[in-house]
Amino acid sequence: MITEIATLTIDPARAADFEAAVAAAAPHFKSAEGCHGMSLEKVIETPGLYNLRVLWETVDHHMVTFRSSDNFQQWRALAGPFFTDAPKVVHGETVGQYF
Numbered sequence: 001m002i003t004e005i006a007t008l009t010i011d012p013a014r015a016a017d018f019e020a021a022v023a024a025a026a027p028h029f030k031s032a033e034g035c036h037g038m039s040l041e042k043v044i045e046t047p048g049l050y051n052l053r054v055l056w057e058t059v060d061h062h063m064v065t066f067r068s069s070d071n072f073q074q075w076r077a078l079a080g081p082f083f084t085d086a087p088k089v090v091h092g093e094t095v096g097q098y099f
Contacts, residue, residue: 001036003092004054004062009085012047018082022052025078028071029054034061048084059091 010018022040029038034057043049056062066072 001094002056002059002062003094004052004056005090005092006052006054007088008050008052008079008083010048010050010082011084014082015042015048018050018079021078021082025075028074028078032061032066032069032071034058034065052087056091062091 019040019042026038029035035054036057037053037055039053041051041053043051054062056066
């Protein structure tokens with residue numbers, strides 16, 4: 001399982017609307033091939049900074065299949081207008097789970 005972590009920066013004054021837009025986009029992730037979960041975390045220390053965490057079977061399910069889909073276009077249409085900076089995306093793989 002691969003975890004995508006996308007760091008998203010928005011105007012803090014628009015946080016409630018942004019969070020609602022991400023919730024509205026959830027079905028586009030849920031129906032995406034290879035997607036196994038999605039969550040949004042607000043960074044406490046930095047208003048307007050969020051981490052979107054998405055679980056994918058493989059990196060290709062995110063970078064190829066999802067990115068070339070209508071689901072991705074719908075996600076960006078909903079959430080993209082809130083971004084004040086380009087998202088920063090990394091992929092991780094669990095190498096140990098200790099408790």
